[in-house]
Amino acid sequence: MTTSRLEEPTPAAPPGGGGGPRVLMWHVHGSWTTSFVQGGHPCLLPVTPDRGPDGRGRAATWDWPGTAVEIAPERLRDEHVDVVVAQRPHELELAERWLGRRPGRDVPAVYVEHNTPKGDVPGTRHPLADRRDLRIVHVTHFNDLFWDCGSTPTTVIEHGVVDPGYRYTGDLARAGVVVNEPLRRWRVTGTDLLPGFAEAAPLDLFGMGVAGTAATLGVPPDRLAAHDDLPQERMHTELARRRAYLHPIRWTSLGLSLIEAMLLGLPVVVLATTEAVEAVPADAGVVSTRLPVLRRALRDLVADPDRARETGAAARAAALHRYPLSRFLDDWNRLLQEVAR
Helix, strand or coil: CCCCCCCCCCCCCCCCCCCCCCCCCCCCCCHHHHHHHHCCEEEEEEECCCCCCCCCCCCCCCCCCCCCECHHHHHHHCCCCCCCEEECHHHHHHHHHHHCCCCCCEEEEEEEECCCCCCCCCCCEEECCCCCCCCCEECHHHHHHHCCCCCCCECCCCCEEEECCCCCCCCCCEEECCCHHHHHHHCCHHHHHHHHHHHCEEEEEECCCCCHHHHHHHHCCCCCCECCCHHHHHHHHCCCEEEEEEEEEECCCCCCCHHHHHHCCCCCCEECCHHHHHHHHHHEEEECCCHHHHHHHHHHHHHHHHHHHHCCCCCCCCHHHHHHHHHHHHHHHHHHHHHCC
């Protein structure tokens, strides 16, 4: 585990690389950023004394290379930045204020859209629609299809995940679930569906802000146990002890936790929503919009260790083929070189 720390803005290049465009970006989504910072190019991460949402700096629970460097906002005007990689609309204003240059006009910029559209779907206009001075990068083809970006150029770079390795034991006849803030996000994350799934198999809920979920839902703790905000390494190890993985998310681009579970070797039971139908082939688990089908599949997998292990092996093979880190980094390095010219 790497603890957050303040570093000089120009790190030594790691063995085998460290060049490429210098990127200003924010630590917003830990798992996605963990993959992105493996690309060898210097990444400048704003850090503020309170380490709030706009200044988290380096991650505390992920392992990031030395090219991911913390920098105070007031020092950015003295730094050379080749590309701004924004992930929230207000970051473009922050970049202009902190750099003294306008992203898209004075410094190249791309905007990573992690989320499915909200509001008047499928007519939702993207907040950066009709901006020809930057590029929107969608993380799924579903997002590219559903967001109305107007004349703003778009591209899709699918997820690539740092392989945690095959760890599956499945020695616990329970199902793992990973959801952040399930009580706040509720129907988006399928929190309301958990009592029905807990009747099919005991559940272990991992993620941030999961404490109190069982009590709120009225589910006995032996049927729904919470494991709040574990470090990623420990969570992966614990998740791999569960017999199967449940992905109850209704409306998200594509949860990286699903891909990570597949890489760990877990068979998966997944709501057939958004991009999930592209990510999970038939031999890797069960994907459906029919809750009785999903509950039966979860019950059957938890009850059959041999079938669960065989299905999980297929899930890992599928994730390695579709979401390799090497392809993700190649795609991003090509794009950064292109926009930084």
